[in-house]
Amino acid sequence: MNWIYVIIGGLFEVGFTFCLGKVKETNGTASxxxxxxxxxxxxxSMGLLLKAxxxxxxxxxxxxxxxxxxxxxxxxGILVFNExxxxxxxxxxxxxxxxxxxxKVVSH
Incomplete structure (x- = not known):
């Protein structure tokens, strides 16, 4: 179960990176x-990492x-922000x- 927390936390990290990119592209209320x-x-993301x-x-x-x-x-970045x-x-x-x-394979 803890590995699931790590993976979901990593996906939230992707989420905050995406949001940061959108902040850069927008202004006003949307930003x-x-x-x-x-x-x-x-x-x-940090909470799930802490739990894991x-x-x-x-x-x-x-x-x-x-x-x-x-x-x-x-x-x-490649798919959404055209990097x-x-x-x-x-x-x-x-x-x-x-x-x-x-x-993951070699950890106990």
Whole structure:
């Protein structure tokens, strides 16, 4: 169950990254709304990570949480914010995914 907390927390990290991008694109009331969503996702992400690390090794849980957030944020950047999907970016994201899976497999 704690690994599920880590993964969902990582997805909330993607959420706060997305909201941060929307804050940058908007102004006025919309900007405040996206900033509020950013804060909510930030607290949810950190809270889930905190809950998960009560029984998981902090180093492994943090690395997986950050990796999920990084991979998701790059995907959102490519799919939503039209960031470039170069061969090198995709290669290194694939390497990161392999490292996340490896950490999960070797942790107790």
């Amino acid at each position: 405040y709304w996206w900033f509020s969503c950013f804060i909510l996702c930030l607290f949810a 690390t009560q029984s998981l090794p902090i180093g492994t849980a943090y690395a997986v949480w950050t990796g999920v957030g990084a991979v998701g944020s790059v995907a959102v 470039p999907a170069t061969l090198w970016r995709l290669l290194f994201i694939t390497t990161l995914i392999g490292s996340i899976i490896g950490l």
